[in-house]
Amino acid sequence: MRSSRLLVAIVLAACAKAPQTAATTTPVAAVAPSGPLEARVAKLEAENAKYREALEFLQQVYQQQKQQQAESEREELAPDGVFAVDIAADVAAGQVDGPATAAVTIVKCFDFACPYCARSAPTMDELVKAYPGKVRVVYKNLVVHPQVAMPAHLASCAAAKQGKYLAFKTAFWDKAFAPYAESRDPSKLGRDNILAIAKGLGLDLKRLEADMDGADCKAKIAADASDLEKFHVGSTPTFFINGQPIAGALPLDAMKEVVDTQLKLVAASGVAPGKYYEVEVMGKGEKKFRSKLDPKPAH
Numbered sequence: 311m312r313s314s315r316l317l318v319a320i321v322l323a324a325c326a327k328a329p330q331t332a333a334t335t336t337p338v339a340a341v342a343p344s345g346p347l348e349a350r351v352a353k354l355e356a357e358n359a360k361y362r363e364a365l366e367f368l369q370q371v372y373q374q375q376k377q378q379q380a381e382s383e384r385e386e387l388a389p390d391g392v393f394a395v396d397i398a399a400d401v402a403a404g405q406v407d408g409p410a411t412a413a414v415t416i417v418k419c420f421d422f423a424c425p426y427c428a429r430s431a432p433t434m435d436e437l438v439k440a441y442p443g444k445v446r447v448v449y450k451n452l453v454v455h456p457q458v459a460m461p462a463h464l465a466s467c468a469a470a471k472q473g474k475y476l477a478f479k480t481a482f483w484d485k486a487f488a489p490y491a492e493s494r495d496p497s498k499l500g501r502d503n504i505l506a507i508a509k510g511l512g513l514d515l516k517r518l519e520a521d522m523d524g525a526d527c528k529a530k531i532a533a534d535a536s537d538l539e540k541f542h543v544g545s546t547p548t549f550f551i552n553g554q555p556i557a558g559a560l561p562l563d564a565m566k567e568v569v570d571t572q573l574k575l576v577a578a579s580g581v582a583p584g585k586y587y588e589v590e591v592m593g594k595g596e597k598k599f600r601s602k603l604d605p606k607p608a609h
Contacts, residue, residue: 394595408446413583
């Protein structure tokens with residue numbers, strides 16, 4: 311029926327546009343091309359059906375991508391939040407650069423096999439230097455590449471027990487990750503190279519290996535992951551600057567802008583800089599995950 315209607319419509323359109331003929335012209339000639347016309351109509355309908363299937367497929371793909379994007383956004387931390395990430399155990403373990411009296415606390419959640427974490431390492435060092443006494447960086451283990459990164463995280467914990475967490479961290483980026491990134495040789499991140507780095511730092515290797523293999527360091531790394539799981543942190547690097555989440559590595563200038571804003575907030579709060587994280591972030595911050603799609607809770 312649809313084919314017949316389409317055929318009639320095309321024939322009528324052609325008749326309407328045809329020039330006027332003499333009264334003696336036989337009407338049979340007007341319908342002579344009906345055979346080829348039917349074939350053309352059938353071809354058009356076949357092509358339309360093919361295009362319709364393609365459009366339906368593209369629409370399905372679009373809807374799937376839209377759903378995936380919505381699900382991804384649902385898992386993103388609210389950028390307007392202040393999240394109470396517990397750092398007490400990390401500070402006590404020595405996984406910190408900067409004084410306890412600092413007004414701004416940057417929590418860096420990182421993996422020793424993450425290239426973006428390596429790229430942001432100098433940025434953290436620069437921030438501590440650029441804001442002497444005002445910024446501290448607390449490091450939290452978030453092992454997303456356990457096959458290659460776990461030995462380094464265990465070694466950093468063991469090095470912290472000997473008071474050399476920062477020295478080990480810096481040396482590892484320079485002497486283990488950088489060669490690994492250039493050669494893609496996983497042995498550069500392995501135990502033998504780690505021990506060589508530790509030896510160069512003057513660490514007690516026997517004690518270091520015992521701590522690497524011990525329950526305490528394994529529990530410490532698991533505890534860091536558990537702390538971050540509350541806030542659905544699953545990628546590295548992720549930063550919390552006085553509780554404000556930032557996903558991914560930012561350039562130094564962008565980080566400075568965030569730090570400057572936080573320094574103003576601290577100054578306006580009336581809270582002593584060294585107490586700000588405890589009072590405002592841990593005391594008043596959000597204790598669990600909130601999506602960027604959810605409204606900010608009323609206080």
